[in-house]
Amino acid sequence: METLQIDFQKTALVMIDLQKGIVQLPGGQAIVDKSRKLVELFRQKQGFLAFVRVAFHDGQDALKPSTDQPAPTMKRSEDWADLVPELGVTDKDYVVTKRQWGAFFGTDLDLQLRRRGIDTIVLCGIATNIGVEMTAREAFQLGYNQIFITDAMMAMSGEEHDATCRYIFPRIGKVRTTEAVLAEVSHG
Template sequence: MPTLSPATTALVLIDLQHGITAMPLQPIAGVELVERAKAVAARFRAAGAPVVLVNVDFGPDFIDAPKQPVDAASQRGPLPADWAQLVDGLEQPGDLRVTKRQWGAFTGTGLEQQLRRRGIDTIVLGGIATNFGVESTARHAWELGFAVVIAPDLCASVSTELHEMTLKHVLLRVARIADSGTLLLQA
């Protein structure tokens, strides 16, 4: 993995929030993924690289959720009060917050503008789910011209099969794949 410049690289973490990290996840449990993400985020902050924390949330009665007809719609119904809150201890002063209303973190959020104004041309991406929020964000970032690095040890899904399929057959077409421990940030 090439060395990344903290001046032009941001860590983007997808949906590390109470309602999602509590789900049964594979190949890594939500609690362990969050601890890894906290450690990597601390490394990025120490190097002066931005950390972007993305959560998903919806208005009352899912008024702002996508409504297109699909064959397997997402479940809708009452959510716990803390469902959309980031996990405890993840957010630190100076982190960027983005709330999305769909799988990907770019559409309708201002994320692209925030990254471009900071001179960011590369994102390191992790979160939940590998095959939904992470994949959607990676594809869109690539289409926008960002270099993308996926940290698979910071990703999980509802099954190992979906996680691995996405890494092996989709994400390697729009990103470089590198465990977070191999990422080197210039001093």
């Protein structure tokens, strides 16, 4: 496996949907803990942090296509879309609010990354095969280099997570674990 050469001036950590209403799912706290290590690394190296959350203005802006497996309806608490405090989001961090699966479509994430000369994203979050994978596919089409931190993401099932990590991510970027990235950066 090729060693990562991360230029933190040209790399952004993009975290998908690490918000109160989503990380309460079983296994969500472990993803937050791994992601927090990445946040600390990027703060130390002065890399760009992009916290992505999904939120809706009045519910009329939510996607409602006809599907064989409709999204479950749920009552969202007032703080459902708030980013979890463990990540230590500051006013200097970039927060993206999306209203669909991917973080690029309908947002200015691409514009903000390009204005900063960023050509690589490190991606993590929930859910692997939905918000993370859609964002990864969009980033691939936009020409970004990508590093997927697979132990800092999860899906609703192990099969869904594994399928994306095994069959999609290696075709559009590099697949690593949190510890592998931390080790490579400390030795690099």
